[in-house]
Amino acid sequence: MNVLLKGGTVVTHEETYVADILCTDGVIAEIGDNLSAADAEVIDATGKMIMPGGIDPHTHMQLPFMGTVAKDDFATGTAAALAGGTTTIIDFVIPSPQQSLLEAYQQWRDWAEKAHSNYTFHVAITWWDDSVASEMETLVEKHGVNSFKHFMAYKNAIMATDDILVASFTKCLELGAIPTVHAENGELVYHLQNKLLEQGVTGPEAHPLSRPSSVEGEAANRAISIAKTLGAPIYLVHVSTEEATDAIRYAKDHGHTVFGEVLAGHLVVDDSVYQDTDWGKAAAHVMSPPFRPKHHQDALWKGVQGGALQTTATDHCAFCAAQKAMGQDDFTKIPNGTAGVEERMMVLWEKGVNDGKITPNEFVALTSTNTAKIFNMYPQKGCIRVGADADLVVWDPNQSRTLSAATHKSAIEHSIFEGMEVQGVPETTLCNGKVAYHKGEIRSQSGDGRYIDRPTYAPF
Amino acid sequence: MNVLLKGGTVVTHEETYVADILCTDGVIAEIGDNLSAADAEVIDATGKMIMPGGIDPHTHMQLPFMGTVAKDDFATGTAAALAGGTTTIIDFVIPSPQQSLLEAYQQWRDWAEKAHSNYTFHVAITWWDDSVASEMETLVEKHGVNSFKHFMAYKNAIMATDDILVASFTKCLELGAIPTVHAENGELVYHLQNKLLEQGVTGPEAHPLSRPSSVEGEAANRAISIAKTLGAPIYLVHVSTEEATDAIRYAKDHGHTVFGEVLAGHLVVDDSVYQDTDWGKAAAHVMSPPFRPKHHQDALWKGVQGGALQTTATDHCAFCAAQKAMGQDDFTKIPNGTAGVEERMMVLWEKGVNDGKITPNEFVALTSTNTAKIFNMYPQKGCIRVGADADLVVWDPNQSRTLSAATHKSAIEHSIFEGMEVQGVPETTLCNGKVAYHKGEIRSQSGDGRYIDRPTYAPF
Amino acid sequence: MNVLLKGGTVVTHEETYVADILCTDGVIAEIGDNLSAADAEVIDATGKMIMPGGIDPHTHMQLPFMGTVAKDDFATGTAAALAGGTTTIIDFVIPSPQQSLLEAYQQWRDWAEKAHSNYTFHVAITWWDDSVASEMETLVEKHGVNSFKHFMAYKNAIMATDDILVASFTKCLELGAIPTVHAENGELVYHLQNKLLEQGVTGPEAHPLSRPSSVEGEAANRAISIAKTLGAPIYLVHVSTEEATDAIRYAKDHGHTVFGEVLAGHLVVDDSVYQDTDWGKAAAHVMSPPFRPKHHQDALWKGVQGGALQTTATDHCAFCAAQKAMGQDDFTKIPNGTAGVEERMMVLWEKGVNDGKITPNEFVALTSTNTAKIFNMYPQKGCIRVGADADLVVWDPNQSRTLSAATHKSAIEHSIFEGMEVQGVPETTLCNGKVAYHKGEIRSQSGDGRYIDRPTYAPF
Amino acid sequence: MNVLLKGGTVVTHEETYVADILCTDGVIAEIGDNLSAADAEVIDATGKMIMPGGIDPHTHMQLPFMGTVAKDDFATGTAAALAGGTTTIIDFVIPSPQQSLLEAYQQWRDWAEKAHSNYTFHVAITWWDDSVASEMETLVEKHGVNSFKHFMAYKNAIMATDDILVASFTKCLELGAIPTVHAENGELVYHLQNKLLEQGVTGPEAHPLSRPSSVEGEAANRAISIAKTLGAPIYLVHVSTEEATDAIRYAKDHGHTVFGEVLAGHLVVDDSVYQDTDWGKAAAHVMSPPFRPKHHQDALWKGVQGGALQTTATDHCAFCAAQKAMGQDDFTKIPNGTAGVEERMMVLWEKGVNDGKITPNEFVALTSTNTAKIFNMYPQKGCIRVGADADLVVWDPNQSRTLSAATHKSAIEHSIFEGMEVQGVPETTLCNGKVAYHKGEIRSQSGDGRYIDRPTYAPF
Ligand SMILES: [Zn+2]
Ligand SMILES: [Zn+2]
Ligand SMILES: [Zn+2]
Ligand SMILES: [Zn+2]
Ligand SMILES: [Zn+2]
Ligand SMILES: [Zn+2]
Ligand SMILES: [Zn+2]
Ligand SMILES: [Zn+2]
Incomplete structure (x- = not known):
């Protein structure tokens, strides 16, 4: 299942630009204007930011x-x-x-x-x-x-x-x-x-x-x-x-x-x-x-x-x-x-x-x-470019929320951020190219996560 | 005229990897393994670094x-x-x-x-x-x-x-x-x-x-x-x-x-x-x-x-x-x-x-x-990626030179670096996709340079 | 008129000790134990500090x-x-x-x-x-x-x-x-x-x-x-x-x-x-x-x-x-x-x-x-020793006061310290060997102050 | 035996002035101009400094x-x-x-x-x-x-x-x-x-x-x-x-x-x-x-x-x-x-x-x-004032010397300062009111030194 993010503003650690992003087989397959894909789930990201x-x-x-x-x-x-x-x-x-x-x-x-x-x-x-x-x-x-x-x-x-x-x-x-x-x-x-x-x-x-x-x-x-x-x-x-x-x-x-x-x-x-x-x-x-x-x-x-x-x-x-x-x-x-x-x-x-x-x-x-x-996972992770893992978040900078234990996903009944008003929330999260979270709902399954090998000698 | 850099180690501000680079119409057209191009001047960059x-x-x-x-x-x-x-x-x-x-x-x-x-x-x-x-x-x-x-x-x-x-x-x-x-x-x-x-x-x-x-x-x-x-x-x-x-x-x-x-x-x-x-x-x-x-x-x-x-x-x-x-x-x-x-x-x-x-x-x-x-020229300049300007230097980290006014290109007879031994020199310089300098020889012409427009509001 | 401060704790920038101080002709004439002076106004400084x-x-x-x-x-x-x-x-x-x-x-x-x-x-x-x-x-x-x-x-x-x-x-x-x-x-x-x-x-x-x-x-x-x-x-x-x-x-x-x-x-x-x-x-x-x-x-x-x-x-x-x-x-x-x-x-x-x-x-x-x-007035000023000017304050570290424009001596009707509770106040101030202030009362006269010459080349 | 230092420039940690100093019974007995003492060894300190x-x-x-x-x-x-x-x-x-x-x-x-x-x-x-x-x-x-x-x-x-x-x-x-x-x-x-x-x-x-x-x-x-x-x-x-x-x-x-x-x-x-x-x-x-x-x-x-x-x-x-x-x-x-x-x-x-x-x-x-x-020895030590221990050095700022193991008093044959030219040397050292060193000669005896008690709660 492919996913096509349409019209979002791509934000990386060093750039900001508007583009469509097509995710295929768990990785970013294409970044560009006016992308389309017959079999893809299309997510409208207009007015949203797409970040690693x-x-x-x-x-x-x-x-x-x-x-x-x-x-x-x-x-x-x-x-x-x-x-x-x-x-x-x-x-x-x-x-x-x-x-x-x-x-x-x-x-x-x-x-x-x-x-x-x-x-x-x-x-x-x-x-x-x-x-x-x-x-x-x-x-x-x-x-x-x-x-x-x-x-x-x-x-x-x-x-x-x-x-x-x-x-x-x-x-x-x-x-x-x-x-x-x-x-x-x-x-x-x-x-x-x-x-x-x-x-x-x-x-x-x-x-x-x-x-x-x-x-x-x-x-x-x-x-x-x-x-x-x-x-x-x-x-x-x-x-x-x-x-x-x-x-x-x-x-x-x-x-x-x-x-x-x-x-x-x-x-x-x-x-x-x-x-x-x-x-x-x-x-x-x-x-x-x-x-x-x-x-x-x-x-x-x-x-x-x-x-x-x-x-x-x-x-x-x-x-x-x-x-x-x-x-x-x-x-x-x-x-x-x-x-x-x-x-x-x-x-x-x-x-x-x-x-x-x-x-x-x-x-x-x-x-x-x-x-x-x-920790030497770049540019597989932390990056938006063709070939990188399709781990992405669609961020809505205009949406507000009050943080609370009443609504968080954690198993405990307390939040150190209880009552904090925030503007800017994740609307959709893609993990390994699949929609894992969307507008409040967890779509991923237990076991979907992958273990990441990290080689030594990171280039710092 | 296209230029194909073969086998070099690409070094950017954040990554190091081996790849071929094809330059076409003044920009980087392709980065990958085993690239070829019928009409391109091929430069063997094996053992060299390719940098912006x-x-x-x-x-x-x-x-x-x-x-x-x-x-x-x-x-x-x-x-x-x-x-x-x-x-x-x-x-x-x-x-x-x-x-x-x-x-x-x-x-x-x-x-x-x-x-x-x-x-x-x-x-x-x-x-x-x-x-x-x-x-x-x-x-x-x-x-x-x-x-x-x-x-x-x-x-x-x-x-x-x-x-x-x-x-x-x-x-x-x-x-x-x-x-x-x-x-x-x-x-x-x-x-x-x-x-x-x-x-x-x-x-x-x-x-x-x-x-x-x-x-x-x-x-x-x-x-x-x-x-x-x-x-x-x-x-x-x-x-x-x-x-x-x-x-x-x-x-x-x-x-x-x-x-x-x-x-x-x-x-x-x-x-x-x-x-x-x-x-x-x-x-x-x-x-x-x-x-x-x-x-x-x-x-x-x-x-x-x-x-x-x-x-x-x-x-x-x-x-x-x-x-x-x-x-x-x-x-x-x-x-x-x-x-x-x-x-x-x-x-x-x-x-x-x-x-x-x-x-x-x-x-x-x-x-x-x-x-x-x-100064807001990135990623047009300062960058190695598809679409960026083909301004590149092929760097030979093993070659040595003694810096001297006797051999520099400047019009004056003095160098503040006179006599300094360096190891690591530019072998070839590409400017706007053309070989402008190669092994001691200036190949560019007066007037080949372009004026660069720099927009305001750089993203720092 | 001489003044004898009895039993105070002398506090200087580098020492603390109990002693009597006799002030004569505007200067400190004697520092020691059990001092007496027939014609001196005696001030009991027991439990008080005497500072420059x-x-x-x-x-x-x-x-x-x-x-x-x-x-x-x-x-x-x-x-x-x-x-x-x-x-x-x-x-x-x-x-x-x-x-x-x-x-x-x-x-x-x-x-x-x-x-x-x-x-x-x-x-x-x-x-x-x-x-x-x-x-x-x-x-x-x-x-x-x-x-x-x-x-x-x-x-x-x-x-x-x-x-x-x-x-x-x-x-x-x-x-x-x-x-x-x-x-x-x-x-x-x-x-x-x-x-x-x-x-x-x-x-x-x-x-x-x-x-x-x-x-x-x-x-x-x-x-x-x-x-x-x-x-x-x-x-x-x-x-x-x-x-x-x-x-x-x-x-x-x-x-x-x-x-x-x-x-x-x-x-x-x-x-x-x-x-x-x-x-x-x-x-x-x-x-x-x-x-x-x-x-x-x-x-x-x-x-x-x-x-x-x-x-x-x-x-x-x-x-x-x-x-x-x-x-x-x-x-x-x-x-x-x-x-x-x-x-x-x-x-x-x-x-x-x-x-x-x-x-x-x-x-x-x-x-x-x-x-x-x-500003090169030391040790004439800022000092407690024989020969120094008898500019001294008898400080009561136990007495409290609420600072207020209502009680200050300044001619204006406002104090930036209004309402601040302090413990530790001047009880008596000697200036040029005379009691100039004592327990709330100004005893000095307008014109009692002296101009201080300050030589150059302070030894710092 | 008393010692009278005549005409030196007294230098303390905070003052510099010319005065005579009379040492009696191991302490400084008098500091002033034109001092004399019948039974004192007189040392001419004119042009010299007297320091603790x-x-x-x-x-x-x-x-x-x-x-x-x-x-x-x-x-x-x-x-x-x-x-x-x-x-x-x-x-x-x-x-x-x-x-x-x-x-x-x-x-x-x-x-x-x-x-x-x-x-x-x-x-x-x-x-x-x-x-x-x-x-x-x-x-x-x-x-x-x-x-x-x-x-x-x-x-x-x-x-x-x-x-x-x-x-x-x-x-x-x-x-x-x-x-x-x-x-x-x-x-x-x-x-x-x-x-x-x-x-x-x-x-x-x-x-x-x-x-x-x-x-x-x-x-x-x-x-x-x-x-x-x-x-x-x-x-x-x-x-x-x-x-x-x-x-x-x-x-x-x-x-x-x-x-x-x-x-x-x-x-x-x-x-x-x-x-x-x-x-x-x-x-x-x-x-x-x-x-x-x-x-x-x-x-x-x-x-x-x-x-x-x-x-x-x-x-x-x-x-x-x-x-x-x-x-x-x-x-x-x-x-x-x-x-x-x-x-x-x-x-x-x-x-x-x-x-x-x-x-x-x-x-x-x-x-x-x-x-x-x-270490709480002040003002007994480190000080020039009446009552302080008469531990003093008469310093000649004009005399020069070449430091060397050949001439030092230490028992070893090496000096880390070997060959250093210095201008400014001790001419006379008084310890406990006695001349212990004078112009190259040790006058003190083994055992002349005293143990110093140091009370706690130094006033820093
Ligand atoms: Zn921890
Ligand atoms: Zn931890
Ligand atoms: Zn300048
Ligand atoms: Zn300049
Ligand atoms: Zn001012
Ligand atoms: Zn001012
Ligand atoms: Zn040690
Ligand atoms: Zn040690």
């Missing part, structure tokens, strides 16, 4: 974490993604310490079979010995993995100490893969959590106090410095602070290759949420790094505008109210995570494009193309 | 300046450009104070009729009244001009004072054109020149003393601040200092749209040249801004790597030894200018790519694509 | 400006100063363009005869010719002036253009005097004022729009760069923006001698005051530079803490409601100025010391010692 | 380290100090892991009995358990220790990992003591050392390669961030890089209390010394952090000028050629350390004051007063 499907480089579908499992699985989570214009997610394989990386990888591949959208995986390095190094090699050579994740927080669990960072970054460099980090100083978090609990501060309001911005700034700078010392590139996930943004900027200004990712949530939600007198609402916002005082939002937007931050993500990891309640008496036991894979692009359009902070071309770069380039 | 033809955004061919006229005219200068892989220059129309902009523009258009390469013009704003504003409008609407230049130096001549900057930037913003500036504080230069002459310091060694880096830093920051206050974008020509680079960076980090251009010369030549005991050699290097102490070169390269500086140029303005001698007794009378349009790309390849500072893709961005985008 | 009397480096008593004259004259203004713990002011001699500097200086000296507190003068350079240079010399050699002020704003009035700045800074350097600047780009202000008036925006809310922060940042950087180029030190009055603070920091970090002054008002009042629906209240806050968006306050405090800003002032220039009303139909005609000489130290204590931003020693440095050093 | 005796905050006399013991013991080392104008050193007690802090402290106190100059101790935290915390308390309360040192390098030996830093900084904050750090990332150093050895790079040229500047920048930022998170001040010893200086500056600009120390050696010696073909000469320069590429020197001087670096030290730890030879086959076994306690002030005068980078007042602050303030 979004890529969310940071999600955790059905993640087993903190004694429970995230509610959105690869089926519901990726359906939500498509409803938001996102056609590919990069999720995380997180082996337990001492677990085989390949075993964990296979587990996640199995879970992801039911995905609606395309997907691919970062693999976390949570421990170290020679077998880990060897399995990294296998993942790169046989399984299309080109990025490895390191948690600098979560002491006594999956924290990677400096010796692991040094060993793993060295291995990444050797393989042409890119190391990524969750940057928070785990020792400080551990110290502050214990101190707060000792002081009897046990509610969600303690969460941000246990992870102040300096904790992230420190780890960001450490990861970058280690990478720089070794000659490796580095990618920082969920940059949420002025300090970390400044650390990235400093490194870039000194000639180092470093990338920063920012979450839609951190760009628009501040730490006043943790003062909510409704425990459930406050707990619903518990994620790490936490939401921040407002001036960090300014810094993040400046980072987006100036080029320090190149990608936008969500860290989508959906826990419902019942799960959050596990931390009723101890904020350190509240499962960390919030949803957002569906809202990311709308939020970035509203607060970025509509507020005059970024152009539509920059929007495309930030939601799709830059991620495709950094 | 260079664009030099800053030249002054046959400029009437300081009582003489630059030696390289639009014929010799653009032939030199083609020999260096550059297929388009942006030259400057510089009206005298009180002269009609349209009249000056027409004069430069006439002069440029004899160009070998493509060309287009920035127009300088050297004075102000309502007629100037009105003629800016005409230039934009009728003549394809989208950029206006302002000299913040050259007091008592063409210097634009703050009131002119404010008025002209405001007009540019209204028209969707981009203001550009030569950033040096003219009052300080004037003061220092007079002081040095009073002290009896009259030789070329006084030139850099009369224009220290703080003089450029000041003006750069002023131009950017004025533009920012008015909401206009801004482009700084020939950024030569750490201070100006920092000023650009500061503005970008605070969300403003500002672009910086760096000259090949400033990246690799330092101010020790002014200490040459041979007056002629020292004088040959007199240009403004002058060559700088070495630490500025580090800062400029960091600016290139980190994104503060997006384009590379030459300020090609060739004066011969006899002309330089006009300032024998007074350094302020030495005609300011040096050549470089031919060497720019080789110098940037050698010191940028070969030294590991930039990738080949970044080289393309810096020598061609970024300029095409900023 | 404040020095306000920026006031305008009875200034003729914008068609009227500031209400607080040298009598009422300096009485207010004493009531606030300030024992010396540095006011400004502002010659009209073409007026003799000496003539203006004499005028101000005459006006100041009636001062209660000590005083000295910066002299403004509002025009330039050889006679100005010559009179600067006379002022330095014969009249104890070591600082000259330059207004970079107020086009068509007292604005100093770049040629004047270059000439005057050069002269200052030659004389060992320090140039100071009011840093706002006058051309931009003029352009924006006209544009706003043309758009029919005539109220006080237009005032900050006509002087955005970038206007100050530009001028700050320009003044610093000019000074740096010439090798002169520079002092920036009333730094009110992040941009200007950053410009100072950049210069200091690059080895240049630059000082920054911040007003108590800019540290604690933000630009929401211009939105007041009561025209009179909004107009009462009209001063230049204007109050700023809140994030500038953070930047200023950071500048204070990190050392970019060394002195605190008020720009005390009091206009009453009737005077403000002159700009009823045109915001550019509202006399620029606010009061504060009385509240400065209390505000800085409350928001600085009590809020944990600065220590009491830093408070002394910021309110007194640093100004004494920069 | 230098304080070197970082020495290691007779340190047991890397299998040997530093050659200069507390006798020879402190005699050298006095010959260089330094009257107090702060040395380091370095307990072995698991060793009692008190036991180690007592050991060092015993060793120091033979000192000529005054001395006091930082105590290193090289391991952690409750007893360490408890002994820190005892050291503070009973032994006048107010600073604790942490080595972030030297893995598998005395390295303090993040958990120790967090625990110890927290304890310091509780006690009012200041934590200090040797900032190098020990994991990276360890990794690079092993890699170099594996590659067969075993000579002194490998030393700087194993400790690149990013290794120091990382650790500096980490230590500062941890301190900032906990609310503690922090002092960085031997800052040798642009990165660490920038990290300090960043923290200070954001309101944190952080101090930086720079070694005389790092200010003037660069890393070309490791390329010396004479193994012994190269090895003689092995210390950590190593000497750096030249641009770091610029950055350090800028840090000194702008206030990021407040103290100067030497890390005096003298190993002779025979000791250095222990690392003949393995650079990691070359004992780390160089001498300098004698040359520090002369080097700083020559390259700082004579080169126009700092004023004589700043020289005093950098060599004495700032250290006295930070």
